Amino acid sequence: MLTIVASTSLTFNSRAEHRAWLEQQAALPAGFRTGTATFGFTPREAPKPAKMTLTLIALEQPTENFAAVFTRNAFPGAPVLIGRRRLETTRWGAIIINNKISNVCAPDGEAASEQLCAKVGELLDLPATAVLPSSTGVIGWSLPVEAMLHALPTVMPQLQGDSILPAATGIMTTDLYPKIRRAEVAGGSIVGIAKGAGMIEPNLATMLVYILTDLAVPRAELRAILTRVIGPSFNSISVDSDTSTSDTVAVVSSGKVPCPDLAAFETALATVCRDLAEDVVRNGEGIRHVIRVRVTGAADESAARALGKAVVNAPLFKCAVAGNDPNVGRLVQAIGKHAGAAGLALDPARLQLRMGGIGIFAHGVFQLDPQKEVALVEHLKSAELYQSVIPSDGIYSAAVDYPPHERCVEIEIDLGQGADAAEVIGGDLTHEYVSENADYRS
Amino acid sequence: MLTIVASTSLTFNSRAEHRAWLEQQAALPAGFRTGTATFGFTPREAPKPAKMTLTLIALEQPTENFAAVFTRNAFPGAPVLIGRRRLETTRWGAIIINNKISNVCAPDGEAASEQLCAKVGELLDLPATAVLPSSTGVIGWSLPVEAMLHALPTVMPQLQGDSILPAATGIMTTDLYPKIRRAEVAGGSIVGIAKGAGMIEPNLATMLVYILTDLAVPRAELRAILTRVIGPSFNSISVDSDTSTSDTVAVVSSGKVPCPDLAAFETALATVCRDLAEDVVRNGEGIRHVIRVRVTGAADESAARALGKAVVNAPLFKCAVAGNDPNVGRLVQAIGKHAGAAGLALDPARLQLRMGGIGIFAHGVFQLDPQKEVALVEHLKSAELYQSVIPSDGIYSAAVDYPPHERCVEIEIDLGQGADAAEVIGGDLTHEYVSENADYRS
Numbered sequence: 001m002l003t004i005v006a007s008t009s010l011t012f013n014s015r016a017e018h019r020a021w022l023e024q025q026a027a028l029p030a031g032f033r034t035g036t037a038t039f040g041f042t043p044r045e046a047p048k049p050a051k052m053t054l055t056l057i058a059l060e061q062p063t064e065n066f067a068a069v070f071t072r073n074a075f076p077g078a079p080v081l082i083g084r085r086r087l088e089t090t091r092w093g094a095i096i097i098n099n100k101i102s103n104v105c106a107p108d109g110e111a112a113s114e115q116l117c118a119k120v121g122e123l124l125d126l127p128a129t130a131v132l133p134s135s136t137g138v139i140g141w142s143l144p145v146e147a148m149l150h151a152l153p154t155v156m157p158q159l160q161g162d163s164i165l166p167a168a169t170g171i172m173t174t175d176l177y178p179k180i181r182r183a184e185v186a187g188g189s190i191v192g193i194a195k196g197a198g199m200i201e202p203n204l205a206t207m208l209v210y211i212l213t214d215l216a217v218p219r220a221e222l223r224a225i226l227t228r229v230i231g232p233s234f235n236s237i238s239v240d241s242d243t244s245t246s247d248t249v250a251v252v253s254s255g256k257v258p259c260p261d262l263a264a265f266e267t268a269l270a271t272v273c274r275d276l277a278e279d280v281v282r283n284g285e286g287i288r289h290v291i292r293v294r295v296t297g298a299a300d301e302s303a304a305r306a307l308g309k310a311v312v313n314a315p316l317f318k319c320a321v322a323g324n325d326p327n328v329g330r331l332v333q334a335i336g337k338h339a340g341a342a343g344l345a346l347d348p349a350r351l352q353l354r355m356g357g358i359g360i361f362a363h364g365v366f367q368l369d370p371q372k373e374v375a376l377v378e379h380l381k382s383a384e385l386y387q388s389v390i391p392s393d394g395i396y397s398a399a400v401d402y403p404p405h406e407r408c409v410e411i412e413i414d415l416g417q418g419a420d421a422a423e424v425i426g427g428d429l430t431h432e433y434v435s436e437n438a439d440y441r442s
Numbered sequence: 443m444l445t446i447v448a449s450t451s452l453t454f455n456s457r458a459e460h461r462a463w464l465e466q467q468a469a470l471p472a473g474f475r476t477g478t479a480t481f482g483f484t485p486r487e488a489p490k491p492a493k494m495t496l497t498l499i500a501l502e503q504p505t506e507n508f509a510a511v512f513t514r515n516a517f518p519g520a521p522v523l524i525g526r527r528r529l530e531t532t533r534w535g536a537i538i539i540n541n542k543i544s545n546v547c548a549p550d551g552e553a554a555s556e557q558l559c560a561k562v563g564e565l566l567d568l569p570a571t572a573v574l575p576s577s578t579g580v581i582g583w584s585l586p587v588e589a590m591l592h593a594l595p596t597v598m599p600q601l602q603g604d605s606i607l608p609a610a611t612g613i614m615t616t617d618l619y620p621k622i623r624r625a626e627v628a629g630g631s632i633v634g635i636a637k638g639a640g641m642i643e644p645n646l647a648t649m650l651v652y653i654l655t656d657l658a659v660p661r662a663e664l665r666a667i668l669t670r671v672i673g674p675s676f677n678s679i680s681v682d683s684d685t686s687t688s689d690t691v692a693v694v695s696s697g698k699v700p701c702p703d704l705a706a707f708e709t710a711l712a713t714v715c716r717d718l719a720e721d722v723v724r725n726g727e728g729i730r731h732v733i734r735v736r737v738t739g740a741a742d743e744s745a746a747r748a749l750g751k752a753v754v755n756a757p758l759f760k761c762a763v764a765g766n767d768p769n770v771g772r773l774v775q776a777i778g779k780h781a782g783a784a785g786l787a788l789d790p791a792r793l794q795l796r797m798g799g800i801g802i803f804a805h806g807v808f809q810l811d812p813q814k815e816v817a818l819v820e821h822l823k824s825a826e827l828y829q830s831v832i833p834s835d836g837i838y839s840a841a842v843d844y845p846p847h848e849r850c851v852e853i854e855i856d857l858g859q860g861a862d863a864a865e866v867i868g869g870d871l872t873h874e875y876v877s878e879n880a881d882y883r884s
Contacts, residue, residue, distance in 0.1 A: 045810050045811065045812070045815075046812065046815065047812060071782070072779075072782035072783060073775065073778040073779050073781075073782045074777070074778040074779075074780075074781035074782045074786070074788045074790075075774050075775065075777070075778030075781075075790060076778075102771075104771065104774070104775075105774060105790065105803070105806065105807050105808055106807065106808065107807045107808075109807075138771060139771025139772065139774060139775055140770055140771040140774070140808040140810060141771075141810075315757070315871075315875075315879075316879055319875070319876055319879030319880040320879065320880065322876065322880040323879070323880030323881055325880065328582060329544075329546065329580060329581025329582040329583075330581065332517050332546070332547060332581060332582070333515065333517065333546075333581055335516070335517070336515040336516040336517030336518075337514075337515050337516075338516075339515075339516035339517075340513070340514035340515045340516045341514060344516070346516045348516075348517060348547065361547070364547065365547050365548065365549045365551075366547055366548065366549075366582040368487050368582060368583075369487065370487070370488065370489065373487075373488065388836075390835070390836030393832070394830075394832030394873075428880075429757075429876065429880075430876065430880070431836075431873055431876050431877075431880075433757075433761070433876075434761055434764065434871065434872065434873050434875075434876055435873075437757075437758055437761030437762065437765070438761040438762065438764040438765030438767065438870075438871075438872070438873075439765055
């Protein structure tokens with residue numbers, strides 16, 4: 001298993017503190033420019049005013065060195081279908097991203113995305129095939145192509161090479177804050193931004209990640225490295241188990257800085273991906289507690305990861321965590337349900353469970369007493385990101401727009417069966433999640 | 443596929459109307475008696491006062507003809523472990539059920555259940571092995587054996603042969619209402635009761651079902667029939683995807699009435715199971731909409747059922763339904779996520795989707811317009827069981843304690859691939875669910 005640990009243990013006391021830290025992270029690698037433009041339009045399927053932001057990431061010179069992975073959802077959006085083809089093209093020169101509408105199974109969706117790529121190519125003197133399109137937003141609606149074509153030229157004067165923060169903000173929908181992570185390697189840098197996860201806006205489910213580097217990593221190596229780092233980062237998180245139709249992780253190298261040490265690059269990229277993945281969960285819809293599940297003693301890594309995913313996706317355990325309720329019975333229920341359904345041979349006599357470092361199950365039986373209950377409640381409270389506020393209109397919303405800390409509810413599951421391990425990060429299930437996805441009508 | 447349709451389309455305007463209907467359903471088959479007793483106690487692991495009800499189902503004469511299926515959870519409760527052994531015994535004479543504590547992975551849990559069976563045997567002049575124990579409630583806590591042994595004799599004077607309603611009520615925890623279904627076949631009857639599903643009480647996850655019949659169906663046939671009817675009934679529902687550690691479905695025949703037509707018996711039992719299963723969902727935690735997914739045109743039935751389960755377990759779609767929001771994009775996302783993850787070959791061009799009978803997807807693209815949106819909202823509203831009321835203390839609870847109707851949100855998924863089909867019943871994801879599982883501290 002590729003082992004990656006969290007690179008930071010940050011705390012922020014205010015939005016301003018967090019913003020200052022983001023600005024430190026945001027310096028663009030050499031060879032990239034980004035810009036955004038926002039405009040109003042009226043969706044065809046539900047005629048009422050809406051706003052869309054276009055975000056353009058442009059290379060000074062097109063590059064052969066790019067990599068991307070896309071959703072496994074069987075109904076991928078048009079930009080994903082195009083993006084898969086773009087992996088076979090010779091050069092990428094730009095990425096054009098829109099929020100608000102995801103362009104999934106909409107009539108003439110691919111033609112719409114190709115029109116946008118052609119327009120970007122015209123503005124940047126590139127072939128359309130050198131432009132990666134990306135969309136996030138309502139599934140099923142059609143892109144307002146004419147309005148987008150009209151707005152695209154207004155992005156050009158906004159292009160700048162200093163900061164990725166405008167792009168990290170531009171791809172947001174109802175994310176509470178932009179997400180940026182960077183690493184410095186051998187005189188170059190890796191800077192990634194992420195949008196998601198969960199249904200950031202009612203109707204919308206997408207995680208989009210763009211990682212830019214000036215380090216000259218050839219295409220074949222870049223793709224192999226991305227494939228390896230995806231598993232323990234973006235494939236090890238879950239907000240609500242709902243795989244989006246548009247998930248995209250793209251890595252682009254401008255090649256401005258030589259990269260003598262590919263191993264160091266891989267480690268740095270893995271850390272950027274892992275930290276962005278946790279950021280995505282920490283900013284996941286309605287999440288008040290991030291839950292980190294470490295499965296050890298497993299016979300193989302994929303089984304360990306699947307078990308971790310089952311725990312962070314178990315609604316009843318998630319609700320208990322939301323309520324600062326150390327309901328360890330539900331944890332055992334979730335493990336047992338997955339093991340029973342997946343045919344995972346599990347020996348309760350060898351299983352050990354800890355929450356917040358406190359032993360709660362061993363030798364086939366629970367290890368509980370009233371004192372442990374008090375300590376477990378304290379652990380849950382210490383990992384809370386904000387307190388839920390009872391709203392007068394019944395619509396719950398998150399009480400912070402920055403991550404106050406990076407603490408997690410720590411679950412350790414030792415299967416006592418083998419030497420493999422995996423770590424999975426997820427979150428609780430809260431009134432804020434239900435409000436975001438049920439109470440606001442689209 | 444065994445085809446079973448809902449046997450009723452009932453509406454109830456009040457708890458009293460529903461209660462009158464339950465009383466009609468409740469006549470016990472010949473040869474059975476039931477009784478209950480409630481007492482107070484203090485749990486060892488969390489010392490504060492609690493109440494428990496014991497429910498005893500007794501046969502006038504022990505029978506060789508019984509069948510049961512149990513949870514697939516890898517951490518089954520002690521009663522399930524004992525129950526599996528009881529399947530090999532020669533005769534059953536009684537079932538003893540307690541609520542409040544589920545007796546799962548508690549120290550000496552099996553010994554505790556065996557003590558109770560021995561006491562029931564002593565009272566009814568049966569060997570302990572002729573008694574099936576069943577428990578539901580908090581996972582991880584220990585049964586208050588002494589208090590239970592003390593209370594058991596007080597059940598005896600309550601035993602009566604008229605109505606199963608006291609038993610249907612006795613096994614409840616925070617179920618909103620008792621669940622009873624009956625069928626009449628060839629001069630005999632089949633009467634079933636159910637408790638669950640979901641976490642009926644914070645800390646608790648169990649579905650318990652007991653079906654009594656006076657029809658003389660031999661053990662081997664009874665078991666074969668139960669195995670067949672479980673698939674399209676109890677194995678085709680989901681409230682929150684969380685398989686309990688204690689799920690039990692037991693069928694017992696007193697043999698008082700000859701059963702010349704096993705096929706008629708099977709059809710009647712299947713209907714009782716299917717209707718009870720839907721009752722369990724309709725009374726599921728926080729459920730405001732029952733969702734019925736019919737998957738047709740599938741290559742095989744199990745794949746169809748798995749897809750239906752994936753839809754009723756998709757949190758974002760469930761939240762949209764809760765909000766009367768016809769968010770068909772999330773429906774397609776859920777189908778595509780499952781197909782992608784399960785390796786289900788799916789041709790979007792052949793897929794057809796309908797909600798409430800209205801076509802929403804065909805020929806690979808959505809079929810949406812503002813008029814359909816209005817009609818879909820009406821369909822969702824017509825299936826709502828109660829309106830959510832914004833609580834002043836932030837703790838949501840269901841506004842009815844009877845099922846006002848048997849309407850469902852109707853989803854049809856035609857895969858256009860084969861001749862197999864399946865129907866799955868689930869529910870929405872509401873503030874009431876989160877409140878029940880997070881806001882009340884155990």
